[in-house]
């Protein structure tokens with residue numbers, strides 16, 4: 361039982377600086393606040409007391425009442441559900457490990473790469489790192505937009521004849537860019553997302569304050585348009601049912617469903633955006649996994665897309681750069697806000713204000729990825745993961761499940777109709793000791809599915825297949 365016995369700060373466990381920051385609540389909870397201390401608090405932004413000046417505010421109750429600041433929490437964080445999906449999966453995995461310390465858990469969950477970075481690329485980074493230790497090779501801050509030669513190389517490799525180097529902004533990754541984009545667009549805009557979709561689009565929109573609360577009835581956030589993508593519509597939304605919004609987040613090949621939009625579908629999307637004056641934030645982080653010729657590798661293959669779309673992309677899933685961190689965003693000159701301001705002007709401002717340029721070592725690695733030898737080695741890594749995806753896809757098909765994705769994408773989307781995704785996730789973890797990702801974590805439209813990621817060693821994929829077959833093979 362806590363008491364309100366006030367003690368000198370030096371005896372308190374709440375810090376030893378001798379300076380005390382206090383709030384009204386702390387003062388009141390002591391029940392011993394002096395009038396002068398209360399007045400001092402009202403007068404100033406923070407009450408600073410020297411050691412021993414007013415012992416009344418340091419209470420023996422402190423261990424039970426965490427110290428607070430006067431800063432109000434961004435209330436939008438309170439709207440988010442059960443933390444970000446992947447930390448929640450990691451938490452459940454830890455619980456499982458504690459329960460079964462002898463079992464080897466296989467992760468087909470988070471979608472983190474496992475294969476070493478190809479030697480041509482890692483050598484280039486090693487050389488760049490060693491160069492930093494020499495006077496001739498040292499460099500400090502680079503351009504916030506990225507090395508000019510890398511911007512050129514990205515434009516040439518990914519957007520030949522479609523985009524110019526000065527429309528490419530090199531960054532520390534597609535996820536980081538998705539977050540920074542939110543800051544650029546500000547609070548007051550409406551958003552549509554594919555349902556299911558990569559959670560970052562929804563969660564950053566919520567944190568930004570552009571949504572209402574989570575609505576348990578719809579299992580989504582009020583104010584976000586969830587564009588259902590399921591087997592019935594070929595995983596492409598029925599746009600005739602989607603109200604106009606300012607922004608449309610669209611990912612193809614899609615995480616989590618693995619579906620890649622066709623040229624005709626993307627033309628529909630671009631036309632839809634044009635009619636409504638929307639901006640598409642196109643996430644092409646898996647573009648190089650796309651093998652079907654009718655599925656564009658960039659939105660800019662679609663005529664008119666430069667007036668309605670920006671695109672994010674990344675080396676994370678191509679060259680194993682998940683830890684190295686190197687991505688980019690394309691902002692075409694033709695993309696404008698309603699007042700005619702080029703979006704590129706404001707994105708440039710965001711990057712120069714909030715970002716100080718990608719790591720010089722990572723940029724050297726990216727340049728190596730785009731040299732002929734590096735590109736070929738990088739494509740070998742992608743082929744390896746695609747083979748994993750094919751193995752997983754075939755396994756589930758052979759066991760009689762409804763299976764999608766896994767052809768133009770490293771993700772296999774497996775249906776468990778009538779079941780809750782988190783229950784299936786828990787069942788697979790319990791019986792197979794395999795971590796997957798519950799489909800509902802990607803939005804209400806993902807309910808009844810789990811996602812299996814092909815980012816794994818071949819040994820683990822083969823072992824996972826044996827375990828799946830043993831548990832679900834006869835069901």
Ligand SMILES: Cc1ncc(COP(=O)(O)O)c(C=O)c1O
Pocket residue numbers: 471532533534535536558611615643645673674675676681682686687
């Ligand atoms: C669709 C999509 N976009 C972006 C990212 C993150 O990319 P990066 O590692 O470049 O931040 C991921 C990672 O899983 C993803 O699935």
